[in-house]
Amino acid sequence: MKRYIPNQHGAWAMLAVPYILGVAAAGARPIHALMFVCWLLAYLFSFPVLQWVRTGRKERYRGPALLYGGLLLPAGAALLLLEPRLIYYGLALLPLLAVNGIYARMNRERTVVNDLTAIVQFSSVVFPVYYLGGGDDWDLASTLFVLCVLYFTGTVYYVKTLIREKGNPVFYAGSVLYHLLLGAAALWYGEPLLLLLSGFLLARSALIPRIGLTVKQSGILEIGVSALVAVLTIQAVL
Structure with missing residues (x-):
């Protein structure tokens, strides 16, 4: 199960707190449930991918990556059909994800710069969540x-x-x-x-x-x- 459940315990708080604040600020709507599913799956997908990059052990992390990626693809497609503008948020995250990938490749994931990059990623979800709630x-x-x-x-x-x-x-x-x-x-x-x-x-x-x-x-x-x-x-x- 260690291949499927991330062991970065602090990430769960970073996953949830900004999301909760965004919903509280704008008001909850049904689409927030789908957005959270996509947000959770994106994190679960990124974990084995980054571990794959770090260790090169594709036989260990290919299964979790395929599982979460396979679930994320239809969920993300449904979300984008409902709110196409969210594609811009996804694109904005790509440079930050690239930084995480570089540090994973160097096996330096615990450096402060990499941690701060992840913090910005997680915290930024407050913006699309607030937008989905109609906040202005x-x-x-x-x-x-x-x-x-x-x-x-x-x-x-x-x-x-x-x-x-x-x-x-x-x-x-x-x-x-x-x-x-x-x-x-x-x-x-x-x-x-x-x-x-x-x-x-x-x-x-x-x-x-x-x-x-x-x-x-x-x-x-x-x-x-x-x-x-x-x-x-x-x-x-x-």
Whole structure:
């Protein structure tokens, strides 16, 4: 099942949170269900493809790629028949996907640049989701996009202090400093709930690496944190 179910646990939050924010901002419509199916299948398809590129083991990843690609093709075609303009969003993602492919080929998927590229991809889904809901306040959609990018960027640094850079004082200091700057930005923005949220994220970045949670415990915690981010963002911005 490891070939079929991505092991990048943080990606599930990045898959869901921007989508939820886009739906909440514009209002849910039936087409959002089909869009989410396509969005999920696109992620599930990209995972074995990138692993195939990284490892060259086509016999291991060909099956999952064919399965998810075969499901994505008719679902995507149906979505484009209903909303042909979404093709422009797909085309806009291609350069970012190319960056992911390059880093996968070099076996450097965990680099910060590759992580940030993925964050922009995942966060950008707020735009087509908002569009499908009939939204026309693009300043609002852009605000939601920026908030997602800022939150998930902080998560990249924070998670590295728990796993790959555990015990690294430079990375730890960088993570805390980033979240401190995030708090300063929230203070400037002037929204109390965002300030409260940034304070919570700052405390998390400072305290959790010192507690010594396991990877599984940290993952469970992040599910709750992502849900909190979505709820407070909806309350603060919408």
